[in-house]
């Protein structure tokens with residue numbers, strides 16, 4: 001069994017209540033941002049496709065304990081409108097002399113045909129193939145939707161080496177996947193999907209989640225370092241460290257509201273990037289901070305947050321570890337160090353409450 005029934009039932013109850021307030025936006029939210037491409041700095045055109053949302057979040061499992069993306073997906077997607085706007089956005093946003101990563105996100109799995117039918121996947125790939133400026137296309141998916149037939153359908157319409165499949169592995173530790181995140185798959189499923197993607201000639205990106213529920217910041221630092229080593233051995237091309245932020249309507253948001261959870265420190269992210277880049281200098285390492293500097297995202301004391309976020313941004317864009325060596329001095333660094341140890345002890349008491 002890949003889920004913990006006690007955790008899953010708590011997650012499901014919160015999900016069912018929050019789904020009643022689901023919004024119904026059918027617009028493709030999109031934006032352009034600076035981004036690290038495989039060959040250097042460039043742009044990312046990000047599109048959030050309004051599909052029906054993640055099948056795992058909609059399942060009886062309740063979905064992941066930390067994720068509230070589903071509340072923004074519409075109940076009934078309109079694929080004609082979606083395809084039409086998709087084409088329009090590409091025409092409007094892609095400039096002639098720039099290089100792009102096209103990120104097609106659904107707040108779920110692009111490869112799940114219940115979210116994006118094969119025909120729509122095909123039409124989108126055909127359209128994207130018209131733009132030489134698009135250097136890579138990033139498609140997110142859970143491992144179970146990474147099938148031969150879905151990959152073959154994509155490869156028929158676009159050069160497969162341009163494709164990067166991004167999988168929210170979160171952690172290579174099955175106990176964390178099962179007892180903290182309610183992920184519903186194990187490390188072994190990720191390995192199978194990765195091998196399948198690489199055999200087809202596409203690339204793989206792994207998202208790792210920094211500081212899921214019940215895992216102290218100290219333990220999560222170690223978990224990320226161990227997970228990075230494992231995915232590197234597997235030949236994963238890109239690793240993205242996602243620092244936990246609080247989504248409404250989730251199991252984690254309830255822990256946060258009861259003051260049983262603190263979002264990660266930016267010091268920890270700086271430390272992680274330094275350690276990882278030193279050990280794996282050739283790995284493309286991404287670390288985008290969502291809601292950085294606020295209570296609901298990774299933050300420090302408020303005084304030094306902007307400076308650290310800007311160092312992380314600079315590092316991600318240029319992959320130059322010298323950016324990480326910039327001296328930042330703030331009195332909260334001592335507080336962070338003692339927090340790492342005190343939280344490790346208090347976390348066992350939190351676990352007792354939920355046992």
Ligand code: SF4
Nearest residue numbers: 054057063064067108
């Ligand atoms: S984290 Fe990913 S797999 Fe989990 S519920 Fe959210 S979209 Fe689905």
Ligand SMILES: [Zn+2]
Nearest residue numbers: 301304330332
């Ligand atoms: Zn500070």
